[in-house]
Structure formats: C-alpha cells, structure tokens
Amino acid sequence: MPTPLLPVAEAQCRLVALATPLPTARVPLAEAAGRWAAEDIAALRTQPASDLSAMDGYAIRFADLPGPWEVIGESAAGRAFAGAVNAGEAVRIFTGAPMPQGADAVLVQEEAARQGARLTLAGKGPLAPGRHVRPKGLDFTAGETLIQAGERLTPARLALAGIAGHGTLAMRRKVRVAIAATGDELVPPGTPLADAQLPETNRLMLTAQLADLPVEIIDLGILPDRRDALEYAFRAVTADLLVTSGGASVGDHDLIRPALEAAGGEIHFWRIALRPGKPMLAGKLGDAVVLGLPGNPVSAFVTALLFVRPLIAHLSGASDPLPETRRLPLGEPLPANDARADYLRAEVREGRAFASMIQDSSMLQTLARAGCLIVRAPHAPPAKTGDSVEILHLA
Template sequence: MALLAVEVALQRILEDVLPLGAETIPLDQAYDRVLAEPVSALRTQPPFDGSAMDGYATRGVDCAVAGARLSLIGEVAAGSVFSGSIGEHECVRIFTGAPLPSGADTVVIQENVKIPTPGVIELLEPTATGQNIRLAGIDFRQGDPLIEKGCVLGPAALSLAASANHARLAVVRRPLVAIISTGDELLPPGSTPGPGQIISSNTYGIAACARSVGADVLDLGIAPDRKDALSARVKQAMEAGADVLVTSGGASVGDHDIVREVLSTEGMILDFWKIAIRPGKPLLFGKMGKTRCLGLPGNPVASFICSQVFLKPLLARLGARPFGQHIRNAISGADMPKNGPRQDYVRAQLEERKDGQLIATPFSMQDSSMLRIMANAGGLIVRPPFAPALKMGDLCPVLIPG
C-alpha cells in the first residue's frame, strides 16, 4: 500500500476542523486569547474636553501675545470638576487629565508662564487657541467598532478594551490536548533509570508545541505497555473533554505497539496510519466522537517534527488562531543526495550572512533519537519525495520551528 503524502495527511487532519465555541472570561485573563466577537466602545473616550498638560486653562483670545496677564481664579485636578466659569482675562490652574472648565478653550503649559504677583500669571510666549486640549471622543465614541473578531489579544488590545469599559470578553475556547506517553521503558525526569530504562522526554516537546498555539495541556503520564493501562488513560482523556488526544510511542508494528488496537477498541475510527515522512512514518490519525486522535512515533525527533507539522496546525485551527509554517529559502551548505519516497525533514544548522541570505548546513548524523542535534538545529531542510540531489550552494526550503 502506498504511503500517504504529508500534504494529503495534513489535509485530512484539517478538512472538517472548525473553531471551538466561545466562552466569556474576565479581562485580566484574556491575554493571548482569540477574540470570538468584535468589540465596540461602551463609552466615549475621553468623555469630556480635558487638559493634555499641566498648566493654566483659559480663553485663547486672552493668550495670543507674550506678556499678557491673567487672573488665577481656581484650580482643578484629574477626577474633579471646576464649578465656576472662566471669564475675560481669567485662568484656572489645571492638571493633566482634568476636565476643561466652562468658558476655557486653551491650556497654557506651566513652563510658558511666570507669576509676577500671587494670583496672577504672565505669559512668556503666546499660545494658540485650542492648544494642549484633548477633545471629547478624540480616541473613540460610544458604539465605535474597536477590535475585530479573531484578534489575538495583546497588551494594547486589552488596554483598549478596558478603556472602552469592557470587564469581560468573549473569546474562543482553548483546545484541550491530552497527552499519553507509552512504554515500559519510560520513567519521568528526575528518576534513576534501571537496566533497559530511559527518561521520558516526548511529552514536554509535544506540550510546548501545543501551548505555543494557545492550547491547554492535560498530561496523563506514562502508560506501560498494557492494554488496560492505556485504555484507562484514554478514558481519562475522554472524561476530561479532550479536543485532541495525543499518544507518543506504540504506534508502529511491534508486538508491544498497542496504541492503534486500544484506541480502536475505545471507539476511534481510524482515518490513516503510516505516512510518507521521515522521521515519523508510523503516525496515525482518527476520530473518537468529537475528539481527534493523533498517534505520534516514540522516537523523540520524530515526535517533535510530527508535532510541528501536524499537531500545531490542527490546534491553531481549533482555536481560531492564525498559523503558518515559517519556511524560508536557504542555500545548502553541503551536498545532499537525492531523496527517497518519503518527505524528509533534515536537521540543519542555520547561519545568516550579512546580506540576509540564509545558509542551511545539514548535520552529518540524522538519527531520529538524537535530541541534542534537534535542539541545536535552527531549521529543517524540507526534501520532498524523490527530490534530486542538491549541490552545495543550491537553494532549498527550510522549515524553522516556532
């Protein structure tokens, strides 16, 4: 049977995926969430004509020339209102953010006056009418559209929503990803491995990939190579309402590779198993009700690359989050042989020249168990199936993991 192409596999994973429903949350919890509904202003900002500077509120007609003198009749600070009205040749001491008193249309900044006698100010230079005033509604008015649906809420957008008097916002629900590592040989970090045992690492890379596109993670730990143990964790994932169930390991064809059988027993409808990718051939995908199941290979590098290529786009679409693989053209820093029938993701060291041209030099070792090389790789040279040989200096596409 021909292996499924990477592009076809990704298309089948994403083909009927729609964003999850909305939930309304407090504003202080909305950072990096995706807005589910547009935000309009609930108020006008600023709600009144106010001072943009510390100085003196007066009439523009009375401060058109240097040397003009004005009588000081009061003071107003932010949060208070001057109860009187400014008349001819009068002024009120005003501070930034305070409402402009009745009768005033200009603010003279404090640096441009002197006080020759108590209760009197003298202008050192003229001030044009309307200077240093923020007019009501200059930022926005009640009902104005402010933030579009689909916006990933950052600091500026949150400040704007707060200024518009929104205490809560409707956002797209974060996808919940349940992760199960499988294997009798695995122990959690911090353990002392016995004979034949290794430290489990895949969950941490998978979880980081999930969180990088806004998903929540439920770590269900390590399941030994027993059907009952794996089945129990699958049930936990379903009870928790996982949108995506990710397993790591146990998806190949060995006697202890039980993931496909257990998931099918628990109700998964298999879509595909095995794709034309290197590393990561034994990847499987299916659906268990509304939960999408992604069985990743156990080899650490294969697990990471498949998370980047398949899991992140899936989670981004569920969360209505913009996503695109970061792919750049680079110059190959070494000769590369022609590729075989599987799309290869070759770990490479990246160097950017002064002219901005990227150079990608593949590591000599490409074993899918070697995490140090994966961690040191700035990118992955993408070699399509049956790609011809590359000479040093030839252009090649490079996927830069995010």
C-alpha cells in the first residue's frame, strides 16, 4: 500500500524539527541587514537624549507670550546654546536642535517678526507648553527592548538598532547551502544543445530565490544520473543544507534517495500532498539537512518557497519562518480541488487574482508572469468570482 502523502503544514513542521538554529556571532551593523536577531536588542541610549525643537523658529518660555522677546543666542543640531532662557528672552533654534534650559515651547518662524535682537509675535504662537518640542525619550529610553529575538533586521529595524547605540549585533552565522542539479540531459545555459539536451536553470533560479537571505551558496554543478557519482558528491558535501533538483521521484533515473542512503544519509519524509511539488523529499546527511526538490522548474520554485526558504529562516533564528499569506478577491471562478493542496500561478489585475489557464509544472513563462500563487486547500469547494482566496505574493 503506498505511503500517504504528507500535508504541507505537517511537512513544514517536520522539516523545521530536523535542525536547530545555527551558532551566533556578533557582526557589524552593516552586515546585519536581512538577518534575524539572535537576542533581544535593547536601547543603549535614550532618543532623543534631550528635548529637541521640532521646527525652525525661536525657543521661548510659554508664560512670556505674547512677547516681545530679546534674542540672546542660537541653538543648532550638534551645537547647543550654552546658557538659559529667562523671562522675556528667546533663542533662535533649528529643527533637531536641543532646547535651551528654561525654554518650553517653540515660536515657529512663520509666526515671528524680528528686527535685530527684538522678536515680536506675528501670528497665534504656540498653543500650549511643549508645542513644537520633541521631548526627551519620545522615541525610546535606555534599556527599552526595541527588537525581539527572532525578528528580521529590516532597513527600519537596522536604523533603529544603530540610533539606539549598537555597532554590532548578535546574529546566527550565515547558512551554508549546497545546490546541485541532477540529470544527464542538462547543460549550462547558453551551451549549444545536442538532441534531447536541456539548459539547466534550477540552480540559477534557486540561488536567486535565496539572494535576500543570509546564505553562502556552494554550487555543486550538474551531477549525472549515476548513483556512484551522486554518492561521491554527497559524501564530499560540507554544508548546513544540501538542496538538489531532479531525481527525487520513482523513475529508473531518480537516484537521489538511494544515493543519499548509500552516502550514510537517511530519509525523514517523502512525497507531499502538494501540486506542484509532490515528489519532494527531506532527510539528513550528517549534520546537514537534505531537501530533494523535483526537477520541473515550477515545482522546484514552489517547494523552495514553501520549504527551502523557511528552513533557512529557521536556521537563521527566525521566530516565524513560514511564508506569510494574504487574501485577494478571485478574478475568475475555480473548480473544486482534489486531495492535494494547489499553488496556482496567478496574475494580479485591478486588485484581483486570475489563475493562469495552464498550470503545467514545466512552464516557466506562466511563473515569470505570475504576481502571486493562489493557495487552494485540499478538497476546497468551487470558488466564485469575487470570493476571497489565500495567496502567496511573489516579488
């Protein structure tokens, strides 16, 4: 009796359980972009460190309105006024400059008139103490947790860590990913083709899919359909993750499983209730996790999206490594689904998802045009135009 197909969610959970996050090291802030925090990141300083002006104008005491005032100095960013503001006095101030001692409001320059050192009100002026002032600690205070362990260092979080006083951060080391394609028919792109040969593009595609992740790619090239050659290549691998494409099914030339086992590896699960991508397998080879992806390019792309990327995120310390879905209204009806989860290539037009007419897993053109994948659960009923469907956005 054939082994039941493994549901996608269960396969993802079992895959993540095969490995623990990698060791940590401190890396310069400039090298932390796109990685995940290995520990909580707390502020080393208060921001702003003192009360600052939010506008160009004059620092005054609110109690002195409606003026007039005598201008006694200037405060600029990086060059604060050294004295104090007393009754009837004002200090010329610029956006981001420290508020002088004694001043508690800013008279914006559009509402001020000045002749020499004499300053008068030319508008309504600030409506309350603290007006146009950024108070000390408005953004955060020293010791406050700003970024939690497992959160990804987006550009904004990277800037936040920097302004909080950090020059280095604790990150998991980069994931070493070995990528191999298998198949006697495959040749590098751009090579003149003999009969039955095919340009090999899965390694190129997979490497590009991982480009935004903290990885070091080890290109194993194109491996032949020979068990001894595959076994030799697998024994030589030094990586955290071995990804192969092709040879994971049940044909006479599908040799990934026996070669992996001959090299001392073990298969943890195989065949997913997924379309495209059913033949995917997962296992271990020493300390490395092995993912055998199907050879059809769309199947390889989808399984990389659902399994390779999440595993790398998990090894990198992500608290939520699985891809995030959203919802869009359907542009056209879809029939009921069978027992496998469907990930349908679709275009997004006028805010609606339109599934491609042909979903053959060898067709890269439909994948290249797709803006998302429509996710259809096993045994999903027919869907009508306008129904809300779950999607995975494709950048």
